Amino acid sequence: xxxxxxxxxxxxxxxxxxxxxxxxxxxxxxxxxxxxxxxxxxxxxxxxxxxxxxxxxxxxxxxxxxxxxxxxxxxxxxxxxxxxxxxxxxxxxxxxxxxxxxxxxxxxxxxxxxxxxxxxxxxxxxxxxxxxxxxxxxxxxxxxxxxxxxxxxxxxxxxxxxxxxxxxxxxxxxxxxxxxxxxxxxxxxxxxxxxxxxxxxxxxxxxxxxxxxxxxxxxxxxxxxxxxxxxxxxxxxxxxxxxxxxxxxxxxxxxxxxxxxxxxxxxxxxxxxxxxxxxxxxxxxxxxxxxxxxxxxxxxxxxxxxxxxxxxxxxxxxxxxxxxxxxxxxxxxxxxxxxxxxxxxxxxxxxxxxxxxxxxxxxxxxxxxxxxxxxxxxxxxxxxxxxxxxxxxxxxxxxxxxxxxxxxxxxxxxxxxxxxxxxxxxxxxxxxxxxxxxxxxxxxxxxxxxxxxxxxxxxxxxxxxxxxxxxxxxxxxxxxxxxxxxxxxxxxxxxxxxxxxxxxxxxxxxxxxxxxxxxxxxxxxxxxxxxxx
Ligand SMILES: Nc1ncnc2c1ncn2[C@@H]1O[C@H](COP(=O)(O)OP(=O)(O)OP(=O)(O)O)[C@@H](O)[C@H]1O
Ligand SMILES: [Mg+2]
Numbered sequence: 077x078x079x080x081x082x083x084x085x086x087x088x089x090x091x092x093x094x095x096x097x098x099x100x101x102x103x104x105x106x107x108x109x110x111x112x113x114x115x116x117x118x119x120x121x122x123x124x125x126x127x128x129x130x131x132x133x134x135x136x137x138x139x140x141x142x143x144x145x146x147x148x149x150x151x152x153x154x155x156x157x158x159x160x161x162x163x164x165x166x167x168x169x170x171x172x173x174x175x176x177x178x179x180x181x182x183x184x185x186x187x188x189x190x191x192x193x194x195x196x197x198x199x200x201x202x203x204x205x206x207x208x209x210x211x212x213x214x215x216x217x218x219x220x221x222x223x224x225x226x227x228x229x230x231x232x233x234x235x236x237x238x239x240x241x242x243x244x245x246x247x248x249x250x251x252x253x254x255x256x257x258x259x260x261x262x263x264x265x266x267x268x269x270x271x272x273x274x275x276x277x278x279x280x281x282x283x284x285x286x287x288x289x290x291x292x293x294x295x296x297x298x299x300x301x302x303x304x305x306x307x308x309x310x311x312x313x314x315x316x317x318x319x320x321x322x323x324x325x326x327x328x329x330x331x332x333x334x335x336x337x338x339x340x341x342x343x344x345x346x347x348x349x350x351x352x353x354x355x356x357x358x359x360x361x362x363x364x365x366x367x368x369x370x371x372x373x374x375x376x377x378x379x380x381x382x383x384x385x386x387x388x389x390x391x392x393x394x395x396x397x398x399x400x401x402x403x404x405x406x407x408x409x410x411x412x413x414x415x416x417x418x419x420x421x422x423x424x425x426x427x428x429x430x431x432x433x434x435x436x437x438x439x440x441x442x443x444x445x446x447x448x449x450x451x452x453x454x455x456x457x458x459x460x461x462x463x464x465x466x467x468x469x470x471x472x473x474x475x476x477x478x479x480x481x482x483x484x485x486x487x488x489x490x491x492x493x494x495x496x497x498x499x500x501x502x503x504x505x506x507x508x509x510x511x512x513x514x515x516x517x518x519x520x521x522x523x524x525x526x527x528x529x530x531x532x533x534x535x536x537x538x539x540x541x542x543x544x545x546x547x548x549x550x551x552x553x554x555x556x557x558x559x560x561x562x563x564x565x566x567x568x569x570x571x572x573x574x575x576x577x578x579x580x581x582x583x584x585x586x587x588x589x590x591x592x593x594x595x596x597x598x599x600x601x602x603x604x605x606x607x608x609x
Contacts, residue, residue, distance in 0.1 A: 089115045094178035095143055099136070102174055108133035109287045115141050118261060123279040125235070125272070126263045128287040129294045130411020131387070134263045135171050138231050142205070142261075143176045145229065151182070151202030152226035158250065159233045160243065162187035162209055162358070163365055164385040168233060169207040181205060186222075188212045189358030196221045210238070210246035217253050227254050234384045235262035236271045236404065244274075251278055265411060266292060266404040291442040292407045297414035299445045301424040301434060309425055310341050312450055313397060316423065317347060317375075319451045319459045324368070324390040327377045328409050330398040338397060339377050349375040352382055383409045389418075396424040399433050403440035464501070531565050531577045540571050549576060 086096045086107060107115065110128035117124050118141035128134055142155050157172075159165045162185075169185035176183065184198050186208035192215065199206075199221055206213075206222065216222035230251065232238045238247050239262075251260075260279045267275075276282060293299070304312045313327070329335045332353040339351045350364045350373045367373040371390050376382065377397075383405050391413045400406045406424075413420025424445065426434055438445055451459070471477070480500075487496050546567050553576055554561040565577030 089140070090119070091115075091140065092144055092179065095140060095175060097178045098175045099140070101177065104136070108137070110134055110285070111137045111140065113287065114138065114285045117283045117285055118142070118259070119144060121259060123260045123282040124262070124285055125267065125275060125279070125282050126261065126285045127267050128265065129292065130265045130408060131294060131415025132287065133416070134265075135168055135233070135385075135387075136175060138233070138261050138263055139168075139172045139175050142229055142231065143172065143179060143181060146176075146179075146181060146204050148179055148181065148204075150226070151204065153199075153203060153206050153222065153224055154226055155205045155229040155231070156213070156224060156227050156250075156254065157205070157207040157231040157233060158210060158213065158238060158247065159207060160209070160237045160384060161381050162189060162361065163352075163382070164233065165207045165209055166365075167385065167387060169205075172205055172207065176205075183207065186212050186216065187358075188215075189361070192216075210243055210250060213250055214246055217250065224254050227258055229259045229261065230254055231261040231263065233263055234408075235264045235275065236267050237264070237384060239271050239274055239278075248278075266407050268404065293410060293441050293443050294414045296417065296419045297410055298419070298421045299410065299424075299443060300421070300448045301426055301445050302448055302450050303426050303428060303431070304450060306427040309397065309427070310338070310345075312425055313338075313395065314342075314345055314347070315451050315453075315456060316395070318456045320393065320421075322374065323392040324371065324373075324388070325375050325393040325395055326382060326391055326409075326412050327375060327395045327397050328383065328400070329377060329379060330401070332379055334398060335377050335379055342375070342377070347375065348373070349377045352376055352378040354379065354381055380405055380409070382412070386412055387415060388412065389415070391415075392420055394420065394422045396422070399424055399426050399430050400437070401433075403437045406437045407441055464505070468501075530580050534576055534578060540569050544569055544574060549574060553578070 086099055086104070089107065089112075108128075109132070110126060111133050114124055114126045114134075114137040118138065124138075126134060126137055128137075138157075142157075146154050157165075157168055159168055165185040165187045169183050172181070172183045182201075182203045183205035184195075184203050184207070186195050186199075186206055188209060188211050190212075192212075195212075195216070196219075199216070208216075213222065217224065232247065237243065260282075262275055262279070262282075272284075302312060302316070327338065327349070329338055332355050335351050335353050339349050342349045350367060352361060352364050352368075356364070364373070364376070368376045369388055380400070383400075385408075394410045394413045396406070396409060400409060410420075410422035413422065424434065434445060484496055484500075546569065549567055549569070550561055550564055553559065553564055559578060559582050563579055563582065567576050568574060
């Protein structure tokens, strides 16, 4: 890292040397435009409304001067940052911790769903910066466990959402607790006119700092849409997933229930996806985020709880499975990709009736969303062929083929080279697990088959013919899904198929666990329910 250069560039902002060290450690070489514009204004003591596109470094734009203005020796809470979601509170607190690392500042996130006693203990030990969600902050203010009489600076991250209907009363109440000679900062990628007007109520002579761009979205994000009848949306999504190279993707749904249903639907089709929404426990939310941030999970299916602020490097695609109701949310959702100068793709799936909503989004964001044709089944096959070719070419490049070459050599005089190669491919692909060979059927979807109330029967196309035994099935289901073996109800093995009964609420879990398992050398595949012939 070029420390001299970074020091010089950030040095123009006249920052504490230890802050610059923190920025250099994070890999920041020069300030982004919003940082260049906003930092001096905040340092000069102004109230600031900062607007810049998603992923352009607004967090550091307010965090750098915020840290600069802290009295490091004083252990009172001196700055308060309010964010709309818990995940964002955690992320912002971490970023502030990193920037202020060499200043040894004390920062904590405070959010609902976490033990309040533990938060109270942390607060008692003295923290200088608190990053929190409105509900929990209010809770602490009302209990007098959070003292804000020394707060000099308040930041509303995602300000337009914080001042929108859902949050504004909480925000007003929080602000009433804070000394009025404070500095107030509002940041967001979007600032609708009416919110901008309203915001002045809470500020004194605010400076409006904007990285002026005509369109609200980042140019590095390719924006496309597909129009399909409502009932084919899932099929459309699966096809897109099949032909698209996605390193990590976030799929947005309108409702929590929609998220759960889509995750179940994807799982029964053999895709793994993690859900994130407000009905999960905080521990579940944290686990999902950890898996997704580390790259262990490829697909995150979420409500708008993940729409704003989250910064995850690997996200190459954002998919609007349901079109956002509000054009601003479109901007924020797709902004989870294409961050910090990287490129990304945003896909929106609409039904014909949602076309007008799409046009509205285009008008407000001043961008064009390109219509694309859904890949056909033939495209999916074509894509598979491409994949096979790619793997072949890699093997050829790698060499180490002498053993196989000797076999070909012994055949080549007598047989056609094309036939040998084709047969070899067929052989190698046949050894791979084939999707449609094993199927699980979820009987819940096609009427009562005689399962006891509250139970679901899962059918396997594995039967006595394959030498399957009762113990094998119990062991497989219990071991792999974590379901206690005494919860597995009746097990029946017939000539060509078997089934187990499991409690309704375990069914999806069992199915998703089973489909990942090798069983008798083959992968079990969970198909969407269809009547058995
Ligand atoms: N000066 C810089 N140099 C290099 N990278 C930076 C710089 N400033 C910020 N970044 C990185 O850019 C990414 C996006 O920053 P950040 O999350 O602050 O964006 P944002 O503007 O708040 O976006 P959103 O509107 O989505 O909340 C982060 O990974 C951050 O570490
Ligand atoms: Mg942000």
